Amino acid sequence: MIVYAVDLGTTNVKVVRYDDAARARATASSPMHYHREGDRVTFDPDTVVDTVLDLIRAAGREAPETESSASIVLTGQAESLVLVDAQGQVVGPGISWMDERSGVQAREMAAAFDPDEAFAITGEPEPVPTWPATKLRWLAQHHPEVLPRVRHVFMIKDFVIWRLTGRAVGEETTRGFTYLYDVSRRDYWPDMLDFCGVTPGMMPEVVPAGATVGPVVPRLSERLPPASYTVNTGALDHFCAMLGTGTYAPGQLSVSAGTVLALSMLADGWTHDPTFRVSFHAGLRPDDTVLFSCADSGGVCLGWLQEILGADGDLGAVEPQLRDVDRGAAPLFLPYLTGLNPPDFNPRARGAFLDLQLRHRRSDLVYSVMEGVAHLLRRNLVDLGAHGQSATSLTSAGGGTASDVWNQLKADVTGVELTVPREPQDACRGAAILALAAGGTIGSIDDTAHLSRPPVATYRPRADPLTDQRYAAFDTALQRLYGP
Known part of the structure; x- marks a missing residue:
């Protein structure tokens, strides 16, 4: 079987x-x-579908070997909103998760619902403009003529599946990113639907991760390389990446080292605790719960520094100099340029360099930023462990893993072995494994012994009292400057 893994x-x-x-x-x-x-950030949903079809055709030309059957499996972003009417036409443009128009509505939700109860239901510590729920309430208030026309409330992956198959389904691992879903009951939250002006009948049927939805409709299958196609729901990109890198297991923390610092881990004996402010979601198997935490201050901090210094974004250029940095004399960096970061969620926090001196050079500042992000990673690991979810290993993917110095620094600061699979498309690989399991090529997502495996680089932590001293200084500075 051929698998076309689509990452939206x-x-x-x-x-x-x-x-x-x-x-x-x-x-x-x-x-x-x-x-x-x-x-406001919007997009054309049907252009996305056309792009998917064109890319499948292009990949088919690049690898022309044929099979009688093929699966199209989807992963990628979750929250971007698409509305469709009863005639199958898109109602207005798609609204990206990056769209910030609904800040007022997010605050209205926070005021209207008990925060602990809403957290226990949705799996999200707080309502934010990212969630589709807030955009729906914005539409209900600012364009009341829109929602009465809507037949289907989709996220982007739902919409592509619907266009390909004609079935209105929503894959389960992405439901917790709507703020409309009761993660514990595995059903939509009626009170929030009503608050946003939508009805249960407008929401897509919830189906499991890795479910086969059906064949591609004939008018679209004609645009694809010759084969008999089925469509698979796949799963959220972060969770597919866990599967693609072999970290979908308790105690194995998956770290996305991209623009943001995103952490995912299969929970071990999960019970909701309102003091543990990590989001929780349906996982890849029935009854699985995956913990997910996202700190905006990841690689974006390094990108910011390089931009203001007028430096090349290639980490390789500065890597040799980083090895010669006097670690004990380097400035400390608080990576709170975007404010809130888990596990602290302190709205007063801001970014800062501490102990900055005239003698410091670009390499010192780059090292300090890398170390600050590693300190943030350690804070999250400590918080996970304090709530019974200790990480025994780290696996990292993303652009930040191009730096051996940064990889080693994260292992040293956290005291946990870090591995970096050399798999540039980890989410697509995980989605492909879901499709292979659904198609019967493998017995289950755990039956991967005969599948190809990407090479892995391993970084073992090195004990050094200076590492702990600098983390303690980081923690003290954060508390003294911004308090609990």
């Missing part, structure tokens, strides 16, 4: 073609296009 990313749409041993045979990608106006 925020920046790019990617398609990777895999064989039945999960070996990548071809890759094609195209940028996502947005219209930005003030705090």
Whole structure:
């Protein structure tokens, strides 16, 4: 069986073609296009579908070996909102998760619902403009003529599946990113639906991760390479990445080292605790719960520093100099340029360099930023462990893993071994494994012994009292400057 794994990313749409041993045979990608106006970020949903079809065709040309059957499996972003009427036409443009128009509505939700109860229901510590629920309430208030026309309330992955198959389904791992879903009951939250002006009948049927939805409708299958196609729901990109890198197990923390610092881990004996402010979601198997935490201050801090210094974004250029930095004399960096970061969620926190001196050079500042993000990672690991979810290993993917110095620094600061699979499309690989399991090529997502595996680099922590001293200084500075 051929698998076309589709990653509906925020920046790019990617398609990777895999064989039945999960070996990548071809890759094609195209940028996502947005219209930005003030705090609004929108897109054309049907253009996304056309892009997916074009990329599958391109990947098919690149790897022309044929099979009688093929699966299209989807992963990628979750929250971007698409509305469709009873005639199958899109109602207005798609609204990206990056759209910030609904800040007032997020605050209204926070005031209208008990925060602990809402957290226990939705799996999200607080309502934010990212969630589709807030955009629906914005539409109900500012354009009351829109929602009465709507037949289907989709997120972007739901919409693509619907266009491909004609079935209105919503894959379970993405439901917790709507703020409309009761994660514990595995059903939509009636009170929030009503608050947002939508009805249960407008919401797609919830189906499990990795479920086969059905065949591609004939008018679209004609645009694809010759084969008999089925469509698979896949799962959220972060959770697919866990599967793609072999970390979908309790105690194995998956770290996305991209623009943000995103952490995912399969929970071990999960019971909701309102003091443990990590989001929780349906996982890849029935009854699984995956913990997910996202700190905006990840690689974006390094990108910011390089931009203001007028430096090349290539980490390789500065890597040799980082090895010679006097670690004990380097400035400390608090990576709170975006304010709130888990596990502290302190709205008063701000970014800062401490002990900055004239003698410090670019390499000192780059090292300090890398170390500050590693300190933030350690804070999250400590918080996980304090709530019974200790991480015994770290696996990292993303652009930040190009730096060996940064990888080693994260292992040293956390005291936990870190591995970096050299798999550039980890989410697509995980989605492909879901499709192979659904198609019967493998027995289950745990039956991966005969599949190809990406090479792995391993970074073992090195004990050094200075490492703990600098983390203690970081913690003290954070508390003294901004308090609990």
